[in-house]
Amino acid sequence: MLDRLIARLRSATRVTVMTGAGVSAASGVPTFRGAGGLWRTFRAEDLATPQAFARDPSLVWEWYEWRRATIASCTPNAAHGVLAQWTRESPHCTVITQNVDDLHLRAGTERLVRLHGSIWELACWQRCGTPRWRDERVPLPSRPMTCPSCGSLARPGVVWFGESLSPADLDAASAACSCDVFIAVGTSAIVYPAAGLLQEARSRGAFTAEINVEPTAASSAVDAAIQGGAETVLPEIAARLQVR
Numbered sequence: 001m002l003d004r005l006i007a008r009l010r011s012a013t014r015v016t017v018m019t020g021a022g023v024s025a026a027s028g029v030p031t032f033r034g035a036g037g038l039w040r041t042f043r044a045e046d047l048a049t050p051q052a053f054a055r056d057p058s059l060v061w062e063w064y065e066w067r068r069a070t071i072a073s074c075t076p077n078a079a080h081g082v083l084a085q086w087t088r089e090s091p092h093c094t095v096i097t098q099n100v101d102d103l104h105l106r107a108g109t110e111r112l113v114r115l116h117g118s119i120w121e122l123a124c125w126q127r128c129g130t131p132r133w134r135d136e137r138v139p140l141p142s143r144p145m146t147c148p149s150c151g152s153l154a155r156p157g158v159v160w161f162g163e164s165l166s167p168a169d170l171d172a173a174s175a176a177c178s179c180d181v182f183i184a185v186g187t188s189a190i191v192y193p194a195a196g197l198l199q200e201a202r203s204r205g206a207f208t209a210e211i212n213v214e215p216t217a218a219s220s221a222v223d224a225a226i227q228g229g230a231e232t233v234l235p236e237i238a239a240r241l242q243v244r
């Protein structure tokens with residue numbers, strides 16, 4: 001399987017990689033469904049929905065602050081490094097991520113599409129019109145945070161369940177599905193519309209692959225399902241691509 005993927009990458013021009021929590025696992029960021037995963041302890045609908053925030057903004061902020069503090073102690077791993085290098089080397093390599101940890105950004109990834117936003121950005125809950133802003137302070141000075149323009153509640157700059165993704169990000173992600181090779185890395189392929197992108201790329205003729213430590217909902221739908229850690233498999237692929 002790995003040989004087939006490497007052979008296709010050698011002849012490919014346009015490469016798109018979509019990542020999930022698994023790509024940050026080696027950095028120490030908890031995944032959602034894995035062992036010790038967020039959804040094992042918390043119920044998504046209790047914390048990652050606009051309804052939950054309306055019900056108890058401080059509880060939701062407490063949870064995001066806990067995740068921010070966890071992520072702040074993490075650094076990009078070899079998987080983030082390889083993907084950043086690929087986007088620097090080739091103008092036709094795009095990284096789409098579901099992760100809100102911004103470790104791809106910190107690794108220097110170019111053409112990064114952050115489908116679900118960033119845990120380091122805030123937005124006005126009342127949508128007063130002020131653009132979302134970045135605040136990396138851990139801890140944040142107040143809970144809940146407020147909007148610097150209208151003084152009302154501020155919310156984490158992430159996309160919650162039941163909320164639509166930004167049309168610009170969706171368009172960029174869809175455009176990147178027109179590629180020669182599409183690789184899903186470290187995602188359980190359960191959350192939509194992200195999980196639908198692999199099928200979209202496949203329907204446009206892309207060679208599709210998956211890199212994951214275990215089989216997922218997408219494993220039977222890809223041309224090459226590679227079982228292994230992103231932090232080891234991606235550096236191995238990069239090294240073998242260097243060898244002509």
Ligand code: BV8
Nearest residue numbers: 020021022031032033098161162163186187188192229230
């Ligand atoms: C929307 C930000 C319009 C917040 C997140 C179609 C069918 C069914 C349901 C729906 C549908 N369309 C819409 C829905 C509803 C919903 C949805 O998909 N529900 C699911 C649960 C069925 N989608 C939405 O609500 C989306 N909005 O569609 O708006 C609309 C509105 C209303 C109604 C209809 C349409 C918004 C979704 C975005 C939600 N926000 N995050 C925050 O983070 O707090 S989602 C969040 O969970 C992540 O961003 C990510 O997307 C998902 C978790 O998945 P993964 O990242 O894959 O993580 P997971 O732990 O599950 O898996 C990790 C994998 O890595 C595992 O496979 C593991 O084996 C592997 N792994 C572990 N270690 C490694 C590894 N792999 C490699 N190397 C390792 N070392």
Ligand code: ZN
Nearest residue numbers: 124128147150
């Ligand atoms: Zn405001």
